[in-house]
Amino acid sequence: MNEVMKALLERRSCKKYKADPVPQELIEQVIEAGLYAASGMGKQSPIVVAVTDKKLRDRLSEVNAEIRGNAGQDMFYGAPAVLVVLADKSVPTAVYDGSVAIENMLLAAHSLGLGSCWIHRAKQTFELDEFKALLKDLGVEGEYEGVGNCILGWAAEPAKPAAPRREGRVYWVK
Ligand SMILES: Cc1cc2nc3c(=O)[nH]c(=O)nc-3n(C[C@H](O)[C@H](O)[C@H](O)COP(=O)(O)O)c2cc1C
Known part of the structure; x- marks a missing residue:
């Protein structure tokens, strides 16, 4: 199996992180991969707010928990870095x-x-005035919609195996 296929099949969501920071150069590589993704009409509409500042990271988690109805829970599982993607x-x-x-x-x-x-x-999160103000402070112009938070860090436990794939989801027409 080639390396790309291997990564596609082996990637799993990590839900427990060590507190150790992620080196900036690794975060930059992850961001670059995001910026190279396909986009409709090649418009490259997404932007990334890369957060390693603990205060803002914790505030994003706090607000996320309130929205989810899980007040007090760390929604980022201890991950030290959050890449917010907006478009x-x-x-x-x-x-x-x-x-x-x-x-x-x-x-x-x-x-x-x-x-x-x-x-x-x-x-x-990014419909709230507090975070609209953050974008403004960062110099983001125009209207941006939050798409998702990509949390990053060092796994604190081994990845669980992938769930079996649900069957009957492919319809061939030959
Ligand atoms: C659109 C989307 C939203 C998700 N939101 C959350 C989330 O809010 N919290 C969380 O713990 N995981 C979230 N996940 C991760 C899923 O729980 C995870 O992808 C799923 O359990 C399958 O596991 P895997 O990624 O290891 O294959 C999300 C995944 C996607 C694609």
Whole structure:
């Protein structure tokens, strides 16, 4: 099996992390993989807010937990880095573009030996004034929709095997 196929089949979501930080150069490689994802009409609509600042990382988790109705829980499983992917609302394929960017990042993380997981509710998070203000402070112009949070870190436990694939999901027409 080639390396890409192997990564595609072996990547798993990590739901327990060590507190150790992720070196900046690894985070940059993961981001680059996201930026190279396919996008509708090649518009490259997604942007990434890369968060390693503990205060903001914790606040994102806190708000995510409130949205989910899990107040007090760390929704990022201890992961020290969060890559929030948002996409330009004026682009019709924005959410699709952001989704494939996140998948690229999850796979890149796996290939680099990092744990990762998609954490939902970026949409609701970035509808809040507090986070709209953050984007403004970062110099983001225009309207952006949160697509997902890609959490990154060092796995604190071995990955569980993949669930068996549900059958009957492929319809061949030959
Ligand atoms: C759109 C999407 C949203 C997800 N949201 C969450 C989430 O909020 N919290 C979480 O723990 N995992 C989340 N996941 C990860 C899934 O739980 C995980 O992909 C699924 O259990 C299958 O496991 P695997 O990724 O190891 O194959 C999400 C995955 C996707 C694709």
